[in-house]
Structures are given as C-alpha cells and as structure tokens.
Amino acid sequence: MEREICSIVSNDRVAKDIYKLVINSKSIIKEASAGQFLHIKPSLNYDPLLRRPISICKADSVKGHIMLLYRVCGKGTRLFGGLGQGDCLDIIGPLGKGFPILKDKKAAVIGGGIGIAPLLELCQNLNSPDIYMGFRDEVYFVDEFIKHSGAFFLYTEDGSRGSKGYPIEALARNISSYEVVYACGPKMMLSKVKELCEANSVECYLSMEERMGCGVGACLVCACESSEENYYKKVCVDGPVFNSREVKFDDRYER
Numbered sequence: 001m002e003r004e005i006c007s008i009v010s011n012d013r014v015a016k017d018i019y020k021l022v023i024n025s026k027s028i029i030k031e032a033s034a035g036q037f038l039h040i041k042p043s044l045n046y047d048p049l050l051r052r053p054i055s056i057c058k059a060d061s062v063k064g065h066i067m068l069l070y071r072v073c074g075k076g077t078r079l080f081g082g083l084g085q086g087d088c089l090d091i092i093g094p095l096g097k098g099f100p101i102l103k104d105k106k107a108a109v110i111g112g113g114i115g116i117a118p119l120l121e122l123c124q125n126l127n128s129p130d131i132y133m134g135f136r137d138e139v140y141f142v143d144e145f146i147k148h149s150g151a152f153f154l155y156t157e158d159g160s161r162g163s164k165g166y167p168i169e170a171l172a173r174n175i176s177s178y179e180v181v182y183a184c185g186p187k188m189m190l191s192k193v194k195e196l197c198e199a200n201s202v203e204c205y206l207s208m209e210e211r212m213g214c215g216v217g218a219c220l221v222c223a224c225e226s227s228e229e230n231y232y233k234k235v236c237v238d239g240p241v242f243n244s245r246e247v248k249f250d251d252r253y254e255r
C-alpha cells in the first residue's frame, strides 16, 4: 500500500452523473490488480474529512495511468466531478483483496450499473469471459467490455437498450455452461447471483460495497455479515472481493 499524490490526466463525463477519471501513478500502479480499490481524499484540505473508496477500473502500467469510473452521488464524488486535467488527488492504495484470476475456467462476469467499474480490469485478464450487464436506463462504457468478451448480454430496466429486465435472467438460463462467476453491483443482484451459483455448484466471487472509514481495517465501519454465525468481515481488508460462500445477505435481499 502506498500514499501518492496523483495528477489528473482527464476527467470526462460519460453519462448522466457518470465520469471517467484517468490519473498518473508511479507507485500505486505497481501493485494494482483487478477488484482492488483506491482510497481518495475528495479535496486537499479536511472537508470532507474521510477518503472515498473507488475501484480500479483499468490499470495501464506502460503509460502509468489508472482509470476510474465513478458516479456522482454526494459531497465527495461531486468534488471529484469538479476536477480537471493537472489537478491533484491524495490517494492511498491499492487496497483490499481483488478477484482471483482463474484463466483456465469458463467464466461469466455480471455487473449492474456503476458496479461494472471493477470488472473491466478483470475481463481484460480473463480469457474472453461471457459478460452480462444491466443498467437502469442510460447505458455507458459497454464498448470497452465488448472488446474483451465472448458472448455479451445487455439489459436495461426500461428496455431502451438491449433486452428489457435484468442480466441475472440470462445468466440463470446459461449457468450450467460456467465454472466460475464474478459479480459486482447492487446487493439485490449479488444476493441472487450467490443463490444461483450455489444452487448450481458454480464457484462465485462477489465484490461487496459498504460505507468505509479508514479503508485499512482499523475502524470497523465497513463490517459485513459473514456466513459464519455471529461473525463479521471487514470489506476493506477481507474483501471487497469474497467467495460467495463467505458472505451472507440480510433478509431484505433474499427471496
């Protein structure tokens, strides 16, 4: 883990409230792998105080560029949105445990909304996985994924692009073709992916999201329920990527 002041190469809006940020990195990039995250101070002063976790979307070690994809939803990400080329960010990373890269297994990757962010670096490192993606309405960034996919399944909730509905529907039809499934997205989707994979004895890795404080295992803000009775895992150091059998979702997310 390194602390680095990174200059911004570009920060472009790619859809409503969605931005692609590219930063220069000399040290963090050396250790970065798919599924890990960066803990970023939204400003160079103390307001807001806490860093915000953002996943590594793509790491280009030749150029020394790390690409991030983020959704503006509150004070911190709104500050990110106001930054431009040449501005600097105070970053700690890479943090957490990423995705195991199981190149020899037939893989499916499923993402929902901004949850697609950590999946691009993963897809690049796998052998043309089948990709399942879902968005509420506006679709973004799919061309980046299609380059690295076998079959590609696109869903929108309103049916404006791809099929109407949710990508889990197509994954459920094809699940017997896969040896491993990787997922990131809303908890409802992750809970269904876990249930589907476990019912079909398919290995499954989920990238979990919880609010974070320290990002390094000291504050317990990010605790999530583990499948072991009365035991919690820290998303920042035990995850964010977990084998589906390690985590439990509360009743709200289970049918």
Ligand SMILES: Cc1cc2nc3c(=O)[nH]c(=O)nc-3n(C[C@H](O)[C@H](O)[C@H](O)COP(=O)(O)OP(=O)(O)OC[C@H]3O[C@@H](n4cnc5c(N)ncnc54)[C@H](O)[C@@H]3O)c2cc1C
Binding pocket: 037, 052, 053, 054, 055, 056, 069, 070, 071, 072, 073, 074, 075, 076, 077, 078, 114, 117, 118, 208, 209, 210, 211, 212, 235, 240
């Ligand atoms: C490991 C990890 C990786 C992440 N990767 C990305 C990414 O690649 N791109 C991206 O856009 N976002 C990502 N997030 C979520 C991102 O960290 C939050 O959206 C961000 O911290 C919100 O900060 P804010 O100051 O803008 O919003 P705040 O003002 O702090 O909150 C605004 C709203 O967002 C909710 N919120 C805040 N943090 C989270 C969270 N962690 N999970 C769910 N809801 C939250 C709040 O409850 C509130 O409703 C990731 C989160 C984690 C834990």
Ligand code: FES
Binding pocket: 211, 212, 213, 214, 215, 216, 217, 218, 219, 220, 221, 222, 223, 234, 235, 236, 237
């Ligand atoms: S964010 Fe502090 S322990 Fe995970």
